[in-house]
Amino acid sequence: MIKTPLKKSHRSPKTLIAFATMMFISFFFVTCLVFPKFEAPSIKLAILISFGLAVLFGGVSWLLDPGYIYKDSDLDFMTLLEQFEPNCLCPECEVIRTPRSRHCNICQRCVDRFDHHCPWINNCVGIRYSFWCLYFL
Numbered sequence: 001m002i003k004t005p006l007k008k009s010h011r012s013p014k015t016l017i018a019f020a021t022m023m024f025i026s027f028f029f030v031t032c033l034v035f036p037k038f039e040a041p042s043i044k045l046a047i048l049i050s051f052g053l054a055v056l057f058g059g060v061s062w063l064l065d066p067g068y069i070y071k072d073s074d075l076d077f078m079t080l081l082e083q084f085e086p087n088c089l090c091p092e093c094e095v096i097r098t099p100r101s102r103h104c105n106i107c108q109r110c111v112d113r114f115d116h117h118c119p120w121i122n123n124c125v126g127i128r129y130s131f132w133c134l135y136f137l
Contacts, residue, residue, distance in 0.1 A: 015122035016062050020055070027051050057136035058121060066126030067112040069095045 030051075035044055069090075077094040089096060090103050093110045102114035104124050113127035125133045 012122065015119065016058075019058060019120060023051070023055060023058075054136065057132055061118075061121040061125075061129060061132045061136050062123055064123075064129045064132065066124040067128040068107075068126075069093065069097065069101055069110040069112055071095050 030047060034047075038044060071094055077089070080089055080094075080096065084096060090101075090110045092103055092108070095110055097110060098112050100113045101110050103110050104114065104117050106117045107124055109124075111124045111126040115125040117124050118133060121133065121136065
């Protein structure tokens, strides 16, 4: 079981930079060591396409909004506490939570249909792009 860190973590573009660097280094070694051994251009094309799709889906997964729940500026949190059960509200974001939403301690936001905070894309996986994350994997 992986435990949550004892100190607060923050989103950082360093994760995406490290991932992209590893991808390009591995692609460089594939083109230098593996491509000369294959005669068929279809295998080379398949490797190029899979590399391009991995980079594309990784970037899209990192950039898109996973389904954050936004605060309505017209509603006061104290009014919401009077109208709703306290467990239906997020005290940190001051929003009305949906049944499967959860507050991410790394992003510091509530995500609708929260699945997990992915360390590879350094973003939450939520309702809006769980399929992008699956394509990336």
